[in-house]
Amino acid sequence: MIRRVLLAAGILLLGIVLFGPELTPHSATAPVAPPYSPPGTGGLFGTDHLGRDVLSRVLHGGRPLLLTSFVSALAGAGLGAAIGLSTAPARRRWVEPVLMRSLDTLAAVPPILLSLLVLTAVPNRAGLILAVALVSIPLSARVARAAAEQVRGRAHVEAAIARGERWTWLLGREILPLVAGPLAADLGVRFVTAVYLVAAAGFLGLSTSDSDWGLLIVEALPGAALQPWALLVPVAGIAILAVAANRTAERLT
Amino acid sequence: GASGPVSAPIAGAGTSAARRGGVLKAVFTGGGAGESLDPYTGGSPIDFVRHDILFDSLFTLDKAEVVPGLALAAEPTADGRAFVLRLRAGVRWHDGSAFTAQDVAYSFRYMSAPERAYPSQLASFVDSAAVRVRDPLTLEVPTKQALGDPALFLAAFPAKIVKDGATSFTAATAVGTGAYRVTAFEAGREARLARFDGYWGGAAPADELVLLSLTDPQAKVNTVVTGQADFAGDIPFTTAKAGVASADLEIRTAGDDHRTAFGFVLNPTLEPFDDPRVRKAVRLAIDRQALVDTILLGYGTVGNDLLCAGAKYFAAKEPLARDLDKARALVREAGAEGAEVTIRTAEYEIGYNASTQLLAEQLKAIGLVVKPQIVGPAEFFRPEAVAAAHGVSFSSGAVPLAVMYGRLAGFPGLAFPDERFKAAFGTGIASTDEGTRAKAWAEVQDVMYDRGNTVIWGQADVLSLARESVAGITVRDQAKYPYLGKAGMA
């Protein structure tokens, strides 16, 4: 029963996030009431520091946030996992140390520098996705490798190698199903990290959307005392999305 | 809208006079590890506040008038290409030694040395290398261009006087002539200053000043709210709007003469703003009151598109009334309908980005498509980028007109290429006659008001948060960096 309600709520949320821009009462950028109007007087959740409707902005910002964060988390965790896993059945001895040590070096570059650099070179959404992915890859690869380590020597993997399975099968069908749990958990965390890296990019003046939830949070922070809803609604949105994404990831494995 | 301040901030420096004794703890926006006791190294608000009480200038400003500091007079030659500087007698350094013309000559050289992190811009007006000491209290100072009122320049540009031969500025070695001397200092954290009883301007009230350095505006406010400090300079409007719960705290404003102008500078070399009609259209189209209500939360007044409100010679013209029809017509006439313009902005000061976003919304009404170009503060003033943008966000305190327009004139993309403007500007700087100067500055502003490229939509209050008992805080130069030499606890 409760599960059903939760599921329904999750689907509803997803719908709102995906079709939000079509449902908004106002534009994401036009002021509709005095700044920092409390809920009620200016829209359901009041207005932000420019007098724009918080609800409309949240609805507008859900889709870009979800897409950017999701795609980049998927790309980062996915590539990281692929690299981490591929070290397991790799035949050349040097592959693993070379790959993992290079990723370690990449991990040592602070995320902020990495994202700044990528965004300078590719100042658009693709750059943002690339930046977040680059930040995620080394750690995801470590998680994946640690998990795959437990599995690599198992007889069924060797049997698959012996019968000449291609690496896609080895990774996707022999190893992945056994390490899916940790990887899904990792993906969930990467998703949240991605959301905030996207937000941090906005904070540094590298935003690629005008109503990303991360951006909304950063913008709402100075006036949090005046209009807490402008801060809390996107924070809650991200939290709910994160919980939903992680639950789904857990369910799927 | 109903967005005026809930409780109007209190103007001035506090009700009662400062008594002698006590410790005043004040918090300002810091510059982190980049802060310095060297007056030509640190460049953050707290540096300016600290430099002001440790060191003295030759002249200072008081309510837009030049008043003598370490110098009593700067007498220009007839052609304005040099001036004679007469110094105050009886001034002592913190270490007890006497202040002489040698110190001033050294300071001129020190401040304009290119290896200074923030060399004084005075260097482009004064020929520092050729300064000659005539006697212990007199110097001859040649200038690089004619200066009609050198004292104004000496007051307006940072020109703190350091001791002859000084190279090191640590808590142990920094020596000034100011009202306080330093006892402890750590960049980005705090400076402890003790009253200098031998101060020529009269000993300061408080025994000790503690200057606390923070970067987060809310953190600054929190220190005062929780009693960790007595005074926080330059607090955000949101805090003022939210109010403070404590009865012994008050929100103060530096007053009408000490506001910060907010606006945009349009690039008059690029389409469409090379056309005076489009510039005028922008000025007619913006909703000044909405901007003041939104960005300043009502703490301020609308601007009249002219810079330097509060400074000497400022022309208090009526702001243009909003007239969308006329604005649209002008845009149409200029054939600029649907033009895309990039406005460069960075959160150089709170409100830059927000006002640009709002401008974008407002200019939709006259068919201009504004693309805010939000960048990091470090790249904001990159000359090529500014020259390539159609406009930039801008703000400024009440600095003298010569300083302000001088700065704009030297910057590609901001300078206003107008013959009448240039001629009047030259006269305003060079003329030794007060009347001629006044006329020239009036003309400069007439041109700007008629077809200029500055769009100043508002004058923002400078707010601070203080314990009721904090008294004697005054403004010399800019309200964001108040002078604490007369401050203390009531």
Added chain:
Amino acid sequence: MSLVHISGLRLSAGDTEILAGVDLTIAEGEAVALAGPSGAGKTSLALAVLGHQRPGVRRTAGTVEVTGPVGYLGQDPGSLLNPYARVASILRTAAGRRVPRAFADTLLDRVALPASLARRYPHQLSGGQQQRVALAVALARSPRLLVLDEPTTALDLLAKAEVLAEIGRLRAEGVSLLWITHDLATVRELVDRVLVLDEGRVSGPESAMKGPFIANFAMKASFISRGEGASAEKALRADKLTAGYRGTPVLTGVDLTVARGECLAVLGVSGAGKSTLARCLAGLHRPGTGTVTLHEDPLKPDVRDRTTKERAAIALVAQNPAEALHPRQDVRTALVRPMRLLRGVKSREEQDAKVAELLEAVGLDSTMDKRLPGELSGGQRQRVALARALAAEPEVLICDEVTSALDAETQAEVLTLLNELRARLGLAVVLITHDAGVAVSTSDRLLVLHAGRSVLTAPTAGLVPEGADPDRVITRLLTDPSRTEQGASLV
């Protein structure tokens, strides 16, 4: 007074009923052996005594009453010991209360291990030692009942003898036993009665003794005719194989040949290097030096460099049945992949037919193709692994302990199948086993490994004369390498 009282116990998994009303009583001091064909539900019953069910298995009816602390020893105890603790700590933890330091030594002494092992980690013990430590864990709480699930299958003859002796001692001390085993002949003297579990029901001791099933048990590993002799054509040859792990040498200069249709049994104590040898042959472990030749063609050391034909020619059934199958892939997938990749069988009908055929060949129901490994019993998994190896229709089959988890009847079936393939298709078999009976009854030649050297290769018939007790002969071969050195001259 009875320690265990089970009545009307029913367990089911999904739609299938595993136990269909089992009654079982074990009295104080009584030792009961539980036998039954592979997949009969023995493990499930043992776990039920401990109040536990595997995931997917439900108790649908019946009661289980157990008094007093119960000790448990499962299959494959090497993987059961806490890898992060030393033996002493493992044992003291198992006690469940504060115990003096000497406690671990006492327990080790009880399972006939030297006290010096107390400072070691599980991975530093041999298989037999691990098993005895696991037994010691089960004893730590002085249980009145010990549940043993095939505790000796993974052991070589020497270790097995030690463990059996220890269980015998416990029995003498009055500990009750519930002992699951396929090896009734050995266990017989150690228990009071034998129960047979078949089709979800227990047949009582008297009736069971008379039933046809027990007859098979009684006759220890019925002798299976050897193949008709090998042809001269060498199928697989290894020359001077040397191999090791990270600097520790395991194999040194091992030679091996197996001809078409021949069965070569590889014997050796635990850790001698049998599995490593098998993996070298299969190209899963890169030998340091030496070559492997298939029909006189040298093979690449890494299986990934071998051609499809070469890969299809050699099949390996790995030792650990629990790890040999992918836990998320059903039986059908396991069998179809090699067919597809190595034999190019693409059509679904053909695959289905072959899957059914293979399952039947190893004595499994063809409806099991949808099962996941977790839903199979130990013996069933082992047979699926074998079926998978056969799916590629190899020329050389390397079997690493393929019958260890099987009851005598099923074992006989499997071995018969191998014999038939040898005869019919000329399949060459390398049979690694601890079971002397199996080795002797099935193989044409024996290869004995000792500390990574082949100390003996000789025709089985010559080493084990008809009628001799295979256990005794093999034990002698394993324990006394000097004797075998001399035996080596027999070749």
Added chain:
Amino acid sequence: MSRFARELLTRLGMLAALSILVFAGVDLLPGDPVTSRLGISATPERAAALRAQLGLDRPLPARYAEWVSGLFSGNLGLSTTGRPVTELLSDRVGNSALLAGLAVLLLAPLSLGLGLWAAWRRGRVADKTISTGSLLMVSVPEFVVAGGLVLLFAVTLRWFPAVSLLPAGASPLAYPEVLVLPVASLVLVGSAYAVRVIRGAAAQTLAGPQAEFLRLNGVRWPVLARRLVVPAVLPVAVQVWLVTGVALVGGAVLVEKVFGYPGIGELLVSSVQTGDLPVVQAVVLVLGALMLLALLLADLAVVLLTPRLRTGGAR
């Protein structure tokens, strides 16, 4: 021994690669020390003069060579404010390390306890609460957490100072009360990920044959946890703690900002904003080296904490 040497060589190579990455990367950043310092007075002539004076007009490899040779003598160059970078960095690195170190010291046992508890009560209320709670903590930005703590414990309750003000030259250790709220914020934010990882690893161990064997032989939860689950999750937990620690050293920017705590993260961001590239390079290099060290320690910890690897044994 040769293995040790090889390992050492690898790490040195990584450090060298990192230094190139950092130097070149920072140089490519959009911030420009010259224009950011000159602000509106950055006319092209002045900018060019300052650029030459700061040596920024020389080619990148030449500047890199000089920088690296400076590194060996402990000289990280001059900040664009003219002060030696080492001087700017010295106590800030210590301060940040202290904050992060304390946070890790606290969050390690906390996350271990919560993670184990959740794994033990898998699927029950406690597990759901902990799992969801940790997810929420992961999702809420650290400055919101920090702001909340300040509002509650400093502004409302007045238990702890709202801002970590320290007298000039004083070590935060002498004023433990200023550390409470920043450390608490970092613990709250940092432990969430660790809790999730530990819970996952512990649940896996608990479902394994070793746990089953011990359980079937009557070993109860606390003992099981202490003897099997904790040792099994420690290798991965230590990795997470170390990596989190380094992330907290450099990534606690906003927490440092909220509390006015003089740390390295704040220095990094303000230097990026003012285009003080030498400082950015130094901070990033220090953080990178710390991360490399943490990863090395993590790898070592895995070996030390896994008996099979430690004793060099097999299987």
